[in-house]
Amino acid sequence: MKIVLSFVLFVLFHLSLYAQTGIVKVTEGKVTEGQFYFDKVLVYDNFKEGRVTFSDGNFYTGPLNINVRTQSLRMISSEGDTILLNSEPNVVAVSAGRDMFRKINNYYLQLLNINNDVYLGLLRKMVIGKEMLEGAYGGVSQVASVSKMSSIEDGTRLDKYSGSSLMHYDYHEMIYLVRGNKTYPATKKNFIKYFPNQKREINEYIKQKGFSFANNHNVVELFNYLSMPK
Numbered sequence: 001m002k003i004v005l006s007f008v009l010f011v012l013f014h015l016s017l018y019a020q021t022g023i024v025k026v027t028e029g030k031v032t033e034g035q036f037y038f039d040k041v042l043v044y045d046n047f048k049e050g051r052v053t054f055s056d057g058n059f060y061t062g063p064l065n066i067n068v069r070t071q072s073l074r075m076i077s078s079e080g081d082t083i084l085l086n087s088e089p090n091v092v093a094v095s096a097g098r099d100m101f102r103k104i105n106n107y108y109l110q111l112l113n114i115n116n117d118v119y120l121g122l123l124r125k126m127v128i129g130k131e132m133l134e135g136a137y138g139g140v141s142q143v144a145s146v147s148k149m150s151s152i153e154d155g156t157r158l159d160k161y162s163g164s165s166l167m168h169y170d171y172h173e174m175i176y177l178v179r180g181n182k183t184y185p186a187t188k189k190n191f192i193k194y195f196p197n198q199k200r201e202i203n204e205y206i207k208q209k210g211f212s213f214a215n216n217h218n219v220v221e222l223f224n225y226l227s228m229p230k
Contacts (some may be wrong), residue, residue: 018173018216024128027164040171041069041126043110047076050096054087064096066108068171069126082143104181112220115227118194119178120186120220126171175219186219191226198226 024034031037032104047063052073054060065077073091077083085091094101100111102121109121176183177190188206192199205211205225211218 020171022169022171023166025164027168034169036171037126037169040124041066042074043108043124044096047074048096048099050094051084052091053093053095054090055092056090060085064094066094066101068108068124069128071107071125102178104178104183109176109178109183112175112216113223114229115195116225117179120223121176121178122185122216123174123176123183124172125174126169128167128169173216175216186223187213191222193224201226 020036020040022034022036024031026032029147043066047065050061050063050064052060052075060075062078065074066072066076072088073085073087073094075083091103093103094108100106102111103109104121107123107125109123112120112122114120131136131209175186177186177194178184179194184194188202195202202222205222209218209221211222213219
């Protein structure tokens with residue numbers, strides 16, 4: 001019998017094809033302008049009470065959040081300070097309310113549903129990529145690649161960067177099939193590979209629904225359909 005995690009049947013309204021490219025302003029190493037960046041750099045608007053499980057079986061509980069740019073946890077200490085975890089590399093899973101995450105290949109994937117041993121996972125990813133110079137009349141020009149800057153505390157700080165500049169960012173929400181400790185793109189080929197007994201259902205569903213694997217909403221609905229008890 002198929003297993004469905006009803007408590008993680010994901011709210012679909014924002015899971016369409018989701019990608020955003022924009023520009024943020026960085027002043028003396030701190031992001032100071034770019035509302036979309038501020039809205040998306042952390043998974044939760046407010047810290048949520050949660051549990052962090054480590055590879056040795058130990059766990060930590062407390063208010064937490066996930067920085068999607070650095071793929072790292074933020075915790076609130078008993079003194080009320082925002083802290084990082086020294087044991088971040090040893091994190092294997094996070095739960096917060098009804099949300100569940102697994103850490104795979106140093107990325108936090110939110111588990112949306114499960115069918116037998118295959119999960120559906122959502123990866124939120126943000127990258128700050130290239131520095132821009134402000135030109136005349138508000139124009140900008142690309143000058144150099146800036147890769148993988150480290151961050152501290154609230155996710156708005158870019159270490160070892162001074163002055164004022166504009167920088168590109170890219171934000172994506174991507175859906176994957178997860179089996180064991182590996183992720184696989186949510187493609188028709190992989191759906192049929194991991195649901196071989198439902199190949200006919202997959203083909204019929206895609207044909208009838210005007211389906212696109214580039215649309216996250218469509219992919220989640222297909223997975224949920226295949227996971228329904230028959």
